[in-house]
Amino acid sequence: xxxxxxxxxxxxxxxxxxxxxxxxxxxxxxxxxxxxxxxxxxxxxxxxxxxxxxxxxxxxxxxxxxxxxxxxxxxxxxxxxxxxxxxxxxxxxxxxxxxxxxxxxxxxxxxxxxxxxxxxxxxxxxxxxxxxxxxxxxxxxxxxxxxxxxxxxxxxxxxxxxxxxxxxxxxxxxxxxxxxxxxxxxxxxxxxxxxxxxxxxxxxxxxxxxxxxxxxxxxxxxxxxxxxxxxxxxxxxxxxxxxxxxxxxxxxxxxxxxxxx
Numbered sequence: 220x221x222x223x224x225x226x227x228x229x230x231x232x233x234x235x236x237x238x239x240x241x242x243x244x245x246x247x248x249x250x251x252x253x254x255x256x257x258x259x260x261x262x263x264x265x266x267x268x269x270x271x272x273x274x275x276x277x278x279x280x281x282x283x284x285x286x287x288x289x290x291x292x293x294x295x296x297x298x299x300x301x302x303x304x305x306x307x308x309x310x311x312x313x314x315x316x317x318x319x320x321x322x323x324x325x326x327x328x329x330x331x332x333x334x335x336x337x338x339x340x341x342x343x344x345x346x347x348x349x350x351x352x353x354x355x356x357x358x359x360x361x362x363x364x365x366x367x368x369x370x371x372x373x374x375x376x377x378x379x380x381x382x383x384x385x386x387x388x389x390x391x392x393x394x395x396x397x398x399x400x401x402x403x404x405x406x407x408x409x410x411x412x413x414x415x416x417x418x419x420x421x422x423x424x425x426x427x428x429x430x431x432x433x434x435x436x437x438x439x440x441x442x443x444x445x446x447x448x449x450x451x452x453x454x455x456x457x458x459x460x461x462x463x464x465x466x467x468x469x470x471x472x473x474x475x476x477x478x479x480x
Contacts, residue, residue, distance in 0.1 A: 242270035244289040247280075248299055257288060264387060265298070279387035341382040343453060345476025349374045351401055354466030361435055365407065372401040372409065378455075378474060389421025395429075409433065413440050413459070423447070431461050438463035444472075452477050 245253045245267060254270035255278075264279045265288070287297045353361065353370040361368050376399030383392040395415040402409040410433070417427025423446040431440035444457030454475050461468040 243267070243291055246286045246288070247284055248286045249284075257290070260298075341385075343380040343382070343476045345378060345453075345455075345474050347374070347376045347378050347397065347399065347472045347474040349470055349472035351468055351470040353468055356466030357435070357468055358466075360465065364434065365409070367405075368402070368407065369405055372407075373404045374399045374401045374470060374472065375403065376400060378476070380476070391419045393417050393419055393425070393427065395427060413442075415440065415442055417442070419446075425455075425457075436463070 242254045243257045245255045245257070245265070247253070253267075255267040256270055256273055257265065257267045258277060259266040260282070263282055265282050265285050266277055266279050268275055268277060282298055285298045286300070287295055289295045351372045351374055353368075353372070355370075358368065358370050376397060379396040381394050383394060385391045393416070395413075395417065397413045397415070399411045399413075400408060401411065411431065412433075413429060413431045415427035415429040417425055419425035424443075425445065426441075426443040428439065428441050431438050438461050440459050440461045442457055442459040444455060446456070447454045452475055455473070457472045459470040459472065461470075
């Protein structure tokens with residue numbers, strides 16, 4: 220009986236030790252330690268999930284706030300020097316620390332976790348294919364200069380996208396430039412150009428607004444959509460509405476792109 224109890228306790232200890240070792244330990248520059256699972260380290264952030272909630276939300280903190288990370292395999296990575304202290308153990312002010320230790324990694328004053336990250340320019344360019352439906356009034360006006368035009372037009376083109384900023388919660392600011400050619404199935408060549416300024420959420424939902432220029436004139440375009448991601452490739456689906464010219468044009472566009480700098 221005693222032998223069985225001893226074996227059970229030994230197995231329990233081994234299980235607890237294995238669990239403890241399966242986590243990373245993040246030490247902040249203020250001395251706080253957090254048991255985590257590090258997911259990604261970027262030039263600006265450290266992204267992790269808490270070890271006690273491995274399926275929980277992805278948390279981001281500024282890299283400049285992290286002193287070191289001890290990984291589960293025993294290795295460690297020093298990201299920044301700890302805060303400087305005076306001989307009595309009292310922390311030196313940020314300004315004084317920078318004066319005394321000019322080679323330290325600089326901290327950013329008055330920085331909030333909600334501040335935008337601006338140092339990662341990202342481009343997501345790629346082809347677009349879809350169709351446009353013209354309302355009756357828009358079709359009548361278009362037929363004044365383009366006879367025999369049908370209300371259903373195929374569209375082919377390219378989307379040029381740049382990310383302006385990204386927040387730690389995943390929300391991004393975008394600017395897009397989309398040239399298209401429509402009507403090829405009817406033997407027509409109908410160019411259009413749209414410029415959009417918009418936002419994309421952490422889960423891929425996006426919306427934007429901007430000018431649209433076609434042979435019919437200039438109007439405002441409103442667009443919304445989402446993106447699906449698979450194996451590093453994004454598959455955007457967008458719905459665009461152009462009110463004006465006495466009616467409305469509605470377009471549905473599909474495509475794909477991959478991240479590059």
